[in-house]
Amino acid sequence: MPAPYSYDLRQKAVKAVKRGHKKVNVCRLFKISRNTLDLWLKREKETGEYAAIANKQGRHSKIEDEEKFKSFVKENKGKTQKRMAELWGNNITQQNIKACLQTHFIAREV
Structure with a gap:
């Protein structure tokens, strides 16, 4: 499983959009997908934060016993x-x- 994007990268991308840069240009500059950027913006709007979700990193088994x-x-x-x-x-x-x-x-x- 790939590692999550760094908080620094997330912060720069989100701030660039907030400063008025077009999403397509931000995605090209930071080499991220539009979907990724949209997910970060959505999470920030809903929770006030865009950091990686800690419990989603790594494997979590559906089989608990x-x-x-x-x-x-x-x-x-x-x-x-x-x-x-x-x-x-x-x-x-x-x-x-x-x-x-x-x-x-x-x-x-x-």
């Missing part, structure tokens, strides 16, 4: 990640299963 997941994996180790996601339920995707396996190194243990 590690021991239950380890048992589940041992019981279903012959199945594909897609099938495991279907069996787990709770709107878990194949990507969630993969991420949890990688995070907990279960893939090497099983």
Whole structure:
């Protein structure tokens, strides 16, 4: 997962828009997407802040019970990640299963 943009960059881009610079020019200058800039401006309007959201950085597993997941994996180790996601339920995707396996190194243990 890529690192969030620095607070300094966010601050410069938002201030440039507030000074009246066109968004398209700000995006080109700072090499950011228009969507990114719009999200920062929206967040600032709603919360008064445009810093990266701390709990959104890095991986956060949708599977919270590690021991239950380890048992589940041992019981279903012959199945594909897609099938495991279907069996787990709770709107878990194949990507969630993969991420949890990688995070907990279960893939090497099983």
